Amino acid sequence: MSNQVSKTELMIAEFEGPAALIKAAEKIRDAGYMSFDCHSPFPIHGMDKAMGLKRSPLGWIVGMMAIVGGSGAFLLQWWTSAVNYPLIVAGKPFFSFQAYVPVTFGLAVLFGAVSAVLGMLILNKLPRPFHPAFNSSNFIKFSTDGFFVSIEASDPKFDKTESHEFLRSIGGRNIETVGNH
């Protein structure tokens, strides 16, 4: 058996439950793996830290886009109602910033919310219709009662025999390697 694997292959191991999955993630992180993921039916608190994930830049994206949306709305209202086509409305000054607030607020929220959804999809590299893990019949359980770890073969530390041995030593069961076919 050759230790050579194609770059899209994955090694999947099943774990007992959420606590075991967290412990496993910590050990895989400490062993120096970079390209690995954890799969569970529900979010597990503390998983980000256990996997050694960095904070997502999504907050900054949302914040910036909210500022863009809000200032754009404010400028548009100012330009249309005080510069380009001034109209007296209810005897108030052309530049009545009070009247601009609802639309400014609304557009800031809209830009923030839309960029949160799109940013999340892009950062997660979604949508992704196919993943090698789907070739494992056991892996289906990840959406009901299974807790899995997957290590990508492209990880520099990955070695078919060593990684297999390592996953078994930290409590992994039903370890298998799946590819694209």
Add this chain to the structure above:
Amino acid sequence: MKIDTASYKLKETKQIEKAALFVGAVGLALIFLGYYSNPNQFFYSYLTAYTFWITIGLGGLFLTMLHHLSGAVWSVVLRRIIEAIMKTLPIMAILFIPVGFGIHSLYHWSHTDLVANDAVLQKKSLYLNQGFFLARTLFYFLIWFLLSRTLHKVSIEQDEAFDASQIRKMRKVSAYGMILFGLTVTFAGFDWLMSLDAHWYSTIFGVYFFAGSLVAIISFLILVSLFLGSKAILSDIITVEHYHDLGKLLFAFTVFWAYMAFSQYFLIWYANIPEETIWFMHRWEGSWKIVTMILVLGHFVVPFFALIIRGTKRNLRILGIMAVWMLVMHWVDLYWIVLPSLDHHGVHLSWMDAAGVIGIGGVFVRIFIRRLKADPIIPINDPSLQNSINFINS
């Protein structure tokens, strides 16, 4: 102040209770002396100070019910503290008595001779009259007393032995209680503060009053937790993760307050009806203009940009400073609501303003500490307690 490791109750609190009582007695004695020099100033300062502290107590009742209704886990470690704040309400009711005596000084509508020549107030006199005003206030306190007593009673039963029916009962009481709370707080805001300017009306005023009380309770909760932590009480149970969540709530309620404050202003500005705009005109006159700007910047702009940063919420020293800042701003907010009815053309700070806040505050803190030490400081049989202690923001 220490914690008894067997019963989880506070002990050796005598010193702080005495200090609070001393501060409270001196403050109250001073402000009551002030009554003889300037009764009007006394009543206005007292009302401001009183609403400042009662809004914190009411916030405790609200957070307790919110906790049960939402089934939140992270706040289990804080449950006893918010319950103790809620339990200050019955005794705070007694401190309302001076306001009752000050109806004639505070509320224009209580003078029947003036109302007789005032077409608007005549129409309102069915609602705004002394007897009904006092009966309503009594009713509010009765509701708050019954809610806080029931919720506390079931909560304490849980310390004896856990039973799932306790959780259901607290949830049920909170569901009905939340509706009653919403109505009573709205009308308390209308009665105590909005009717200071009896011609003026704003339907959102009750929500505005409530929004301020939320900012105050979260700030107070942060400071109490920090104080207990500095005495090595609960310091490894209320962790930075819980402070982070408190910081998020402080941010959220600050924005909520601003939303309500602007909504109130915006509709009045748009409609431009003199009987509505007069209230804001009074607050834009002379040095009141400065207070209004302090409120806009200090109660919204500064905390918005300070608290939106994650680091601020997780740095306990900065979060503590923000909590003090927001409490001060909550007081400025109430001062800005109440005092223009007395000082029409500009701010006249009085020593009684400070004496009132310190005096009622001393009494409030003493009741709070006594309530806090009566029961275990964490709900020892709550099934979510361990999860709450381990809580992490991910």
